[in-house]
Amino acid sequence: MTTSDLLYAIGEADESFVDEAGDSDAKVRRFGAWEAENRSGKRFATIMKWTGVAAMFLVLIVAAWIYADGGKVFRKDGDLRKTDEIFSQEAITEECVSEVIIQESGSPSAEGSGSIGVERAESLSAADLGSIGAEESFGTEEIAVVEGSEEDVFDAYKPTEEAIQQGERVKTMLISSFAVDSDAEAISAAKIRDDMAVANGSVFLSSSLCGAIDYFGNREECRYRVYVELFQDGVQIANDREVAKKEVQRLANLGYVVAMETCSDGNATQIYFTLHATADQVKNFAADAKVGYALWLYDEKVEVDENATGPVDVWYGGMNAPMENFDGAQK
Amino acid sequence: MEDTEIVDLYLARNEDAIVRTEEKYGRGLRKIISSVLDDEACKECENDVYLRAWDLIPPNEPRDHFFAFLGKIARNLAIDEWRRTNAQKRKATMIELSEELQECMPAGNSVEGEVLARELKKAINSFLSARSQTERKIFLRRYWYFDTVPEISKRYGYTQGKVKSVLHRMRGELKEVLEKEGYLNDDK
Numbered sequence: 203m204t205t206s207d208l209l210y211a212i213g214e215a216d217e218s219f220v221d222e223a224g225d226s227d228a229k230v231r232r233f234g235a236w237e238a239e240n241r242s243g244k245r246f247a248t249i250m251k252w253t254g255v256a257a258m259f260l261v262l263i264v265a266a267w268i269y270a271d272g273g274k275v276f277r278k279d280g281d282l283r284k285t286d287e288i289f290s291q292e293a294i295t296e297e298c299v300s301e302v303i304i305q306e307s308g309s310p311s312a313e314g315s316g317s318i319g320v321e322r323a324e325s326l327s328a329a330d331l332g333s334i335g336a337e338e339s340f341g342t343e344e345i346a347v348v349e350g351s352e353e354d355v356f357d358a359y360k361p362t363e364e365a366i367q368q369g370e371r372v373k374t375m376l377i378s379s380f381a382v383d384s385d386a387e388a389i390s391a392a393k394i395r396d397d398m399a400v401a402n403g404s405v406f407l408s409s410s411l412c413g414a415i416d417y418f419g420n421r422e423e424c425r426y427r428v429y430v431e432l433f434q435d436g437v438q439i440a441n442d443r444e445v446a447k448k449e450v451q452r453l454a455n456l457g458y459v460v461a462m463e464t465c466s467d468g469n470a471t472q473i474y475f476t477l478h479a480t481a482d483q484v485k486n487f488a489a490d491a492k493v494g495y496a497l498w499l500y501d502e503k504v505e506v507d508e509n510a511t512g513p514v515d516v517w518y519g520g521m522n523a524p525m526e527n528f529d530g531a532q533k
Numbered sequence: 534m535e536d537t538e539i540v541d542l543y544l545a546r547n548e549d550a551i552v553r554t555e556e557k558y559g560r561g562l563r564k565i566i567s568s569v570l571d572d573e574a575c576k577e578c579e580n581d582v583y584l585r586a587w588d589l590i591p592p593n594e595p596r597d598h599f600f601a602f603l604g605k606i607a608r609n610l611a612i613d614e615w616r617r618t619n620a621q622k623r624k625a626t627m628i629e630l631s632e633e634l635q636e637c638m639p640a641g642n643s644v645e646g647e648v649l650a651r652e653l654k655k656a657i658n659s660f661l662s663a664r665s666q667t668e669r670k671i672f673l674r675r676y677w678y679f680d681t682v683p684e685i686s687k688r689y690g691y692t693q694g695k696v697k698s699v700l701h702r703m704r705g706e707l708k709e710v711l712e713k714e715g716y717l718n719d720d721k
Contacts, residue, residue: 203653205634211653212676213608217598219661223673224561224600376583472694472700503692 297346376478378427379501380414400433405487407529408498420481425459428477428484429503433494441473449493450475474504536599541588551583552591558600562607568626569611569681570618578614582607608677634676634701637708639703652714660710662702671699 209324325472398404418424432439432446439446441462454460464471477483477497489495534551542550559579566578568706585606595602615627661669667689674680679715682700 203638205631205638206612207650207653208637209608209631209676210650210671211657213605213612214650214654214657215673217595217601218659219669219673220604221598221664222679223670223678224604268557314706361688364577405664434601468622470694470697472692472697 328353376420376425376427377414377499379499380410380417399430400496402434402494403489403491404494405489406496407484408495408496408502410499410502411484411497414499415481415484418481425478425480426484427500428479429498429500430475430477431496431498431503432475433496434492439493441475443495446475449490453477453492454490458483458488476500537596539585540590540594540596543587544594548687551587554583554603558603561600562603565604565607565679566611569615569624571610571624574614574618578607578610581610585610605675626681630676630679633704636704637711656710657707658713660707668699670705672703675700692707 223354411426414426432441432449434445450460450462461474461476461478463474463476487495487497534555534557538697539553539557540548542553556673563575563581565580566575566582566648570578582603584605589606593602615624661672671685671689672693674685677681682696685691685696689696
């Protein structure tokens with residue numbers, strides 16, 4: 203048997219599977235073009251096209267009014283109230299958080315369950331929260347199951363005044379997933395997919411990230427594990443490019459805790475650019491005017507690959523710290 | 534025009550059928566062929582696809598999956614031509630794809646001809662039906678539609694890393710399936 207035989211055999215795949223893989227075409231085509239193929243849809247397509255254009259003008263007028271009125275714009279001053287209007291918070295209720303379980307890395311909470319996925323607890327110096335020097339090392343605390351109300355959990359992690367003053371190492375919670383209304387998540391995912399790029403100087407925040415920040419806020423013991431995608435002039439930048447590396451260093455110098463994770467799955471090496479950010483750092487993200495950013499919660503974008511082999515190298519950087527390589531996963 | 538109407542044109546031996554086919558699916562077919570062959574051979578292959586479809590309808594009436602039917606013709610003709618082509622003129626996409634599929638096949642197999650084709654088809658469909666829709670789509674976009682990894686990533690909004698991981702895992706699983714079915718050892 204040759205690879206050609208295999209190629210021919212794949213070509214004999216069930217036609218329903220082939221059409222299933224081809225159907226996605228409908229989702230990425232422009233709305234008007236898709237409808238035009240419908241036998242009775244040409245006129246409908248024309249009407250919908252012009253309705254869409256009119257709707258766009260209306261949205262632009264409203265947006266301009268809000269801007270001119272000094273209202274809160276999505277990114278301009280970091281206020282997320284506009285986001286609240288866009289993304290439904292109906293799925294989040296007090297009852298959902300009657301029990302919070304600290305989960306190990308790679309096992310996010312089920313979607314729609316209302317529970318919260320929390321990454322492993324990590325030790326950070328209380329005095330250096332958000333500003334980790336290269337000489338600090340990360341350790342992974344023993345995973346503990348904490349049952350009780352949300353406040354019980356956070357009480358276990360809240361650093362005491364004494365600890366802060368003495369610069370003792372305290373635990374923080376690194377939030378890497380959050381369940382939001384499924385429609386909002388679909389809107390969020392569709393927006394970034396359809397747009398394909400974030401404009402220079404702009405910041406896109408996923409619904410899950412916004413939901414988590416709205417819910418947990420700016421607690422001292424909370425950090426958000428943010429997965430970052432970079433764009434420039436409408437094109438996504440690979441994380442091994444010079445532009446990406448400079449951006450990482452720039453953010454580290456501004457006090458962001460940055461992590462560059464590299465992982466090999468045996469076939470390719472992937473590099474993930476992540477932040478361990480406070481709510482303020484996300485809401486008031488220090489964007490460069492020449493770069494566009496899409497910020498996600500880590501688990502929205504990274505799946506644990508069972509076939510991944512080799513160590514996971516994690517680079518951390520902080521205030522004015524050079525980028526050093528820490529083998530954080532193995533400590 | 535609906536697929537069923539185009540098939541009716543074929544059945545009525547109306548040559549407008551080919552015009553309609555080219556209008557509706559020409560782009561998709563050219564995309565598949567151009568992943569395999571260079572520009573020069575593409576046009577010729579595309580014409581061969583329409584001719585072949587004309588010959589095959591009737592007796593076939595692919596009303597439900599017309600593009601899949603045409604795409605299969607296009608793939609097979611393109612792969613036939615690719616196999617005949619001088620190795621130096623082969624497209625990088627197909628060389629890369631061929632190398633990837635090599636992972637599914639260790640050396641030393643001896644299954645022959647028609648039996649292989651029929652049994653492999655069953656094995657592939659069984660393999661695909663046991664996979665999730667997402668995995669199936671990614672696999673077929675790569676090895677049926679010959680999309681590149683960036684194209685698949687862009688289509689579904691996944692990272693390229695995720696697409697590569699899924700493909701790598703599926704090739705490993707396909708190899709296991711083929712070995713288990715006995716296609717890839719000397720006993721069958």
